[in-house]
Amino acid sequence: MNIEERFLKYVSYDTQSDEYSNTTPSTLKQLDLAKELVKEMLEIGISDAHLDEYGIVYGTIKGNGGTGDIIGFIAHMDTSPDASGKNIKPQKITNYDGSIIELNKELGLSLNPEEFTSLKKMIGHDLITTDGTTLLGADDKAGVAIIMDFANYLYQHPEIKHNDIKIAFTPDEEVGRGTDNFNVKKFNAKYAYTVDGGDIAEYNYENFNAYSANVEITGKSIHPGNAKNKMISAINLAIEFENMLPEEKKPYYTDGYDGFNHLHHLEGNCEKATLEYIIRNHDLQLAKKQIADFERIKTYLNDKYNYEAINLDINESYLNMAEIIKENYYIIEKLQAAMKKVGIESYASPIRGGTDGARLTFMGLPCPNIGTGGENYHGPFEFVSLTMMKQAVKIITELVKE
Template sequence: MNIEERFLKYVSFDTQSDEYSNTTPSTFKQLELGKELVKEMLEIGIDDAHLDEFGIVYGTIKGNGGTGDVIGFIAHMDTSPDASGMNIKPQKVTNYDGSIIKLNNALNLSLDPEEFTSLKKMIGHDLITTDGTTLLGADDKAGVAIIMDLADYLYHHPEIKHNDIKIAFTPDEEVGRGADNFNVEKFNAKYAYTLDGGDICEYNYENFNAYSANVKITGKSIHPGNAKDKMVSAINVAIEFENMLPAQQKAYFTDGYDGFNHIHHLEGNCEEATLEYIIRNHNLSLAKKQINDFKRIKKYLDEKYGYELISLEINESYLNMAEIIKDNYYIIEKLEKAMKKLGIEAYASPIRGGTDGARLTYMGLPCPNIGTGGDNFHGPFEFVSLTMMKQSVEILKELVKE
């Protein structure tokens, strides 16, 4: 299979994860792709390929005389819960000419380069888009296809000498659990790279410090006809809570290194209401200030209404890997050297999100991120450049040679 065939095969598997599930992995349908990857890896020659009890695929491209570092490459198999990943109908655009790409006439959906400006860099590329009814799954099946293409290439080109190369494919990255059960000791690499980014000119070793906040409000439900001075509407308090957070820290006002508070789920009635937030900032001190805003608002509202109205739970999701990578910067220098050899004008940018690599870095496996050529992830405007996917394989080859 070539890389296009691999990618189209992998996106045919519905692997959407579920943040509300208590199972591991969160959806068992992810295991179907895992089993297929193990089968392909064994056919290639990766004889230790296996799917573990947590739904993680591991394998080793055995060394053939090289004496460099044992390095790893990692991608995730699941797709986002934000949009359907079922019955994906990819559409190919060959030698993109810079014009508007019609996705779905019935839904009046298009990719307009004036709106999605990254398309302007992709003139002449071969692209794969959605049909406007689902996401595509380039996040991160493009990364899976790139790693598998590398593995296949190396087994057919033994003249490229290398030490052991570790590969892994994780479930549940999109719901923040991709590294929960990752066995760093078994993986046994000195460092690794996740293939889970966008433009292949861009690499990442800075990400958000990430927290989740769960706000539960217990109101006092009274018949509205007799509510005066008695009712406390949990819904109204929820609105009050949200409006007390700094307006400039809403996600749609931020970019670059700006942090944000984002409410992604709200439900309730007069008696009870729940708000679910994600809290993000590249600067840990500023992230802690945002957390203190939540605590301050809870205290104020409890005092205002005269009882413990609000239950607040805040959990750490992942931290900024830059704090670890800066002490292992040679990993970035090797990546920059590999990209330079290929004539790629590389640049670092902060991830306005997270990858498995952020948590793996803090688990003892330094793990910056490399692009795959995808864009507009998690929705019907998602697309990927096959041209960039092939370039990403070349970057990995150069890293192996290093």
């Protein structure tokens, strides 16, 4: 299989994860792809390829005389719960000419380079898009395909000397659990790279400090005919809570290093309401100020209505790996050199999200992120450059060469 065939095969598997599931992995269908990957790894020559009890795939490309660092490469198998990953119908655009790409005429969906400006630097590339009814799954099956194609290439080219190379594919990254059961000791790499980014020239070692906030609201439900001075609607309290948060911290006003508070789920009635937020900032102290806003609003509303109407639960999801990576900056310098060798002028960009690598870094495995050529993840406008995917294989091959 070539890299295109691998990618199209992998996106045919529905591997959507589920944040509300308590199982490991969160959806059993992720194991279908995991088992297929183990099978392919064994066929390539990765003799220790296996699937563990937590749904994580591990394997080692055995060294052939190299004595450098043992490096790892990691990608995730699941796709986002934000859009359907079932019955994906990829569309290929060969030698993209810079024009508007029609995704779905009936739905009126298209990729216009004036809106999706990354297309402007992909003229001449081969692209794969959705048909407008699902996401594509390039996040992160592009990464999976890149690593698998890289592994196959090394076994086909034994003249490339390298030490042991570690590979892992994780479930549940999209719901924040990709590394909950990752065995860093067993993986046994000095450092690793996640292959889970966007533009091939971009690399990442800064990510958000990430928290989740669950706001449970208890109202006072009274028959509306007799509600005067008695009823307190949980729905109206939810609206009041949301409106007290800083308007400028909504995601659609932010970019770069800006933090945000994102209300991603709201449900309720007069008696009970629930708001679910994600809180993000690259600066830990600013993230703590955002958390303080939630606490302040809770206290204010409970005092205003003179009972415990608001219950707030805030949990840490992951932290910014930047400080740890800076202490091991040779990992970045090695990546910069590899990208330069394949003719790519690289640049660093803060991740406006998180990767498995962020948590792995805090678990003792420094793990910056490499691009895959994918764009517009988690929805019907997602696409990937096959041209960039092939470049990614060259980059990680350079990383392991001695």
